[in-house]
Amino acid sequence: MADRISDVWGKRTPFAAGESWPLRVDECLAVPQDHVERWVPSACVLCSNGCGVDIAVADGRIVGVRGRAEDRVSHGRLGPKGLFGWQANHSRDRLLHPQLRIDGALRRVDWNTAMSAVTERSRAVLADHGPHAMGFYTGGQLFAEESYAQALIARGGIGTPHLDGSTRLCSATAERALIESFGSDGAPGSYTDIDHCDTLFLVGHNVAETQTVLWSRMLDRLHGPDRPGLVVVDPRLTATARAADVHLAVRPGTNVALLNALLHELIDNDRTDQAFLDDHTTGYAELARTVADYPVERAAEICGVPAHLIRRAAQLIGTAHRLVSTVLHGVYQSHQATAAAVQVNNIHLVRGMIGRPGATVFQMNGQPTAENTRETGASGALPAHLNWRNDAHVRRLADHWNIDEHRIRTCSPPTDALEIFRRCESGSIRFLWITGTNSAVSLPELRRVRAILKADGLFLVVSDAFPTETTELADVVLPTALWGEKTGCCTNADRTVHLSHKAVDPPGEARTDFAILLDYARRMRFTDRAGRPLLAWHKPEDAWNDFIALTKDRPCDQSGLTYERLRGSSGVPWPCTETAPDGTERRYTDHVFATAADHCEDYGHDLATGAPHEPHAYRAHDPAGRANLKAAHHLPPHEPPDETYPLCLTTGRGVYHWHTRTKTARVPELNDAEPELWVELHPDDAHGRDIADGDLVRVTSRHGAIEAPVVLCGSRPGVVFVPFHYGYFDRSHPNRHDRAANELTGTAWDPISKQPVYKVTPVRLAKVADADADTSAGAPKRTARNVK
Numbered sequence: 001m002a003d004r005i006s007d008v009w010g011k012r013t014p015f016a017a018g019e020s021w022p023l024r025v026d027e028c029l030a031v032p033q034d035h036v037e038r039w040v041p042s043a044c045v046l047c048s049n050g051c052g053v054d055i056a057v058a059d060g061r062i063v064g065v066r067g068r069a070e071d072r073v074s075h076g077r078l079g080p081k082g083l084f085g086w087q088a089n090h091s092r093d094r095l096l097h098p099q100l101r102i103d104g105a106l107r108r109v110d111w112n113t114a115m116s117a118v119t120e121r122s123r124a125v126l127a128d129h130g131p132h133a134m135g136f137y138t139g140g141q142l143f144a145e146e147s148y149a150q151a152l153i154a155r156g157g158i159g160t161p162h163l164d165g166s167t168r169l170c171s172a173t174a175e176r177a178l179i180e181s182f183g184s185d186g187a188p189g190s191y192t193d194i195d196h197c198d199t200l201f202l203v204g205h206n207v208a209e210t211q212t213v214l215w216s217r218m219l220d221r222l223h224g225p226d227r228p229g230l231v232v233v234d235p236r237l238t239a240t241a242r243a244a245d246v247h248l249a250v251r252p253g254t255n256v257a258l259l260n261a262l263l264h265e266l267i268d269n270d271r272t273d274q275a276f277l278d279d280h281t282t283g284y285a286e287l288a289r290t291v292a293d294y295p296v297e298r299a300a301e302i303c304g305v306p307a308h309l310i311r312r313a314a315q316l317i318g319t320a321h322r323l324v325s326t327v328l329h330g331v332y333q334s335h336q337a338t339a340a341a342v343q344v345n346n347i348h349l350v351r352g353m354i355g356r357p358g359a360t361v362f363q364m365n366g367q368p369t370a371e372n373t374r375e376t377g378a379s380g381a382l383p384a385h386l387n388w389r390n391d392a393h394v395r396r397l398a399d400h401w402n403i404d405e406h407r408i409r410t411c412s413p414p415t416d417a418l419e420i421f422r423r424c425e426s427g428s429i430r431f432l433w434i435t436g437t438n439s440a441v442s443l444p445e446l447r448r449v450r451a452i453l454k455a456d457g458l459f460l461v462v463s464d465a466f467p468t469e470t471t472e473l474a475d476v477v478l479p480t481a482l483w484g485e486k487t488g489c490c491t492n493a494d495r496t497v498h499l500s501h502k503a504v505d506p507p508g509e510a511r512t513d514f515a516i517l518l519d520y521a522r523r524m525r526f527t528d529r530a531g532r533p534l535l536a537w538h539k540p541e542d543a544w545n546d547f548i549a550l551t552k553d554r555p556c557d558q559s560g561l562t563y564e565r566l567r568g569s570s571g572v573p574w575p576c577t578e579t580a581p582d583g584t585e586r587r588y589t590d591h592v593f594a595t596a597a598d599h600c601e602d603y604g605h606d607l608a609t610g611a612p613h614e615p616h617a618y619r620a621h622d623p624a625g626r627a628n629l630k631a632a633h634h635l636p637p638h639e640p641p642d643e644t645y646p647l648c649l650t651t652g653r654g655v656y657h658w659h660t661r662t663k664t665a666r667v668p669e670l671n672d673a674e675p676e677l678w679v680e681l682h683p684d685d686a687h688g689r690d691i692a693d694g695d696l697v698r699v700t701s702r703h704g705a706i707e708a709p710v711v712l713c714g715s716r717p718g719v720v721f722v723p724f725h726y727g728y729f730d731r732s733h734p735n736r737h738d739r740a741a742n743e744l745t746g747t748a749w750d751p752i753s754k755q756p757v758y759k760v761t762p763v764r765l766a767k768v769a770d771a772d773a774d775t776s777a778g779a780p781k782r783t784a785r786n787v788k
């Protein structure tokens, strides 16, 4: 049996450029092989990589998993979470019954009572305050069919623009950056581009810990006969950074300055593809003018990295023939998120490195179904990449749903997550239904979030499979089925769609989100223009068929991707149509992008001000299939470190835990690997503060404080790292709020993607107790494997 705890990436299977990634099948079984009654095809939902997996079933229970050898994403591999995470389904404290708050306490009730409470309050709020008093906040772990049902209910049934997902915290910038440059969301390339590339450029993406199977693919190239060059931009010396030829440990929040300097070098050294620029892009003159202001020495000073390393990185990128770049939260969760992410697209465009094998840019996703929330319209967009400002698109959606256009027509973009919570705070939203996201741990500025969710004026419904910090604050708690207990589709970060089949029944009275949403729609009597039920579906496949029909001729065309086509497959990348029944590995191979005014998903924004471009202005200069090069100047973070808060906090992930640990804390292998919070600190910052490795420290920001033992490691001096996985549900004293990273973060966002800033918060730090003191934290030290 594979051990992905001590050996996270497993045995190397090196390969050369152009070869196929060798197979390696990872398996974890709790019973002998011959006790397995069936293997049920599925895909892992513990990150956006979406590795194909078969679920082993015996006696009506999940008893293990095995990577699917034929899977186009994983070639059989599974990482630590994929291999062990399934055990969370069996946790003894799963929510088994609906609960309703009665006299201040949550009490067990039957489904009819719970759903009647939800629908009665919905009707009352709608009657008294109208549809804009209703809000829905969902997550990137539901299946596509469930997200689509959410979108149809909120936008078509209720008629509220206040529907967003925790994908806003996750991949809103990926969506935005792709639209700004290429006119539509969805990755241009394929994971197979890693098999062909000669250079990898990873920006703010700790792929070794956050997409371990993707990193295995990269590592196998790095260990192969023609090792690609590797440039990593990350303030911390992560496992990813340790493998790099050039590691640029930038000061947090300075990505734009660095990327502009790289563009400056490419242009100065004639590393551009002029024919590509002339034929397939707009905006080059403005970009060249802007980056002219960023000579390497200036960026070196802003970013706090040696100039010669920036030059070396520019040389590697500038001489690459096949460049693959990836971008994630070191860029997205920052104040200039979209502006920076777009500069990575620009690097590819000025070099003509897109739309051919080995040349692409991944604006990465994080959550397993982030792509689906975006495509189905559950995350601040209309479904099927339809443009909310394009009248013809709005009409098309209204006709497809057979509803009046005015229900879905708005004069502002669909509301973003932070704005939904602000509206709850101000009292304008009075009913909020949270599905599949643990807001009381994952949103920034938790003290404020708790106050918002607790407020008397807000009726809070929470659908989850476990008791969480968020369910605790709810008026109604609905117990849900988990992955493995339901059927549905998910789309990974390279557009690969997998169909996951139900392997076992959910425990107790738990129901699928799909069934709950259908029940709600039926009770609310949502109807279409003809008076027929708005959600006339019985099973997930019905919803999927409705969705794929809507995507026809849109950039994310999946009209050929029926369940029939997906069944038993090893994953199919969209577009998948009648003429491309096997899907599409690589988009934009003809270098015609989705920017044409009638086709594009949005008219884009001014990167400097965040102001949206007006439809008529866009049409007047219709890029008509050319990619947009958009320039931006560096701006300092809103809240830089100062005398009171001299250190810069950055938050993120460790390899073993998933988000707020509702699953991974319930898996012995994963929890034991990293059972407690830790704080990473550079030895230089420890000295003056009399702090030694393992000492208990208190980290304080303007918003709150946390306590945890320190791990001294080679991060950049001045930078403190805290994982955001640890909340309070598994604590003996849950009312002490001194463990979640988001006690420290403030409410700030990127002006274009509206993604919160989690990576730059000024803090101060002080010792609380020596390492060997007997403290209440009693924290075991973090395993040194991946930080030292």
Ligand SMILES: Nc1nc2c(c(=O)[nH]1)N[C@H]1C(S)=C(S)[C@@H](COP(=O)(O)OP(=O)(O)OC[C@H]3O[C@@H](n4cnc5c(=O)[nH]c(N)nc54)[C@H](O)[C@@H]3O)O[C@H]1N2
Pocket: 046, 047, 048, 170, 171, 203, 204, 205, 206, 207, 209, 210, 211, 233, 234, 235, 236, 238, 250, 251, 252, 253, 254, 255, 328, 329, 330, 331, 334, 365, 366, 367, 368, 650, 651, 652, 653, 654, 655, 656, 657, 658, 659, 759
């Ligand atoms: N094990 C595990 N894997 C996961 C998840 C998980 O919870 N656990 N979650 C999944 C999800 S939803 C997501 S979104 C992804 C996130 O995946 P990643 O983005 O890879 O993860 P993070 O740790 O949030 O941040 C990445 C890196 O950004 C760096 N960084 C901080 N500030 C800056 C900066 O200013 N510039 C640059 N260039 N880098 C900076 C941090 O040091 C960190 O190493 O992971 C997915 N995979």
Ligand SMILES: Nc1nc2c(c(=O)[nH]1)N[C@H]1C(S)=C(S)[C@@H](COP(=O)(O)OP(=O)(O)OC[C@H]3O[C@@H](n4cnc5c(=O)[nH]c(N)nc54)[C@H](O)[C@@H]3O)O[C@H]1N2
Pocket: 139, 140, 141, 142, 166, 167, 169, 170, 171, 329, 333, 366, 367, 435, 436, 437, 438, 439, 441, 442, 443, 444, 463, 464, 465, 466, 468, 480, 481, 482, 483, 513, 651, 652, 653, 658, 659, 660, 661, 662, 663, 724, 741, 742, 745, 758
């Ligand atoms: N400080 C800081 N904060 C961050 C980040 C960071 O880097 N730093 N990263 C942000 C990012 S990228 C992300 S993606 C978010 C993640 O934030 P969340 O989405 O809030 O995190 P999860 O723990 O994944 O919450 C998912 C919840 O859904 C439940 N669940 C799982 N499956 C199902 C299902 O099928 N149905 C239902 N109804 N419920 C289900 C789980 O039990 C869990 O409670 O956190 C964000 N917050």
Ligand code: SF4
Pocket: 044, 045, 046, 047, 048, 049, 050, 051, 074, 077, 078, 079, 080, 081, 082, 083, 210, 211, 212, 213, 214
């Ligand atoms: S890389 Fe992601 S999808 Fe693949 S096994 Fe690991 S957690 Fe699951």
Ligand SMILES: [Mo]
Pocket: 169, 170, 171, 365, 366, 367
């Ligand atoms: Mo995420």
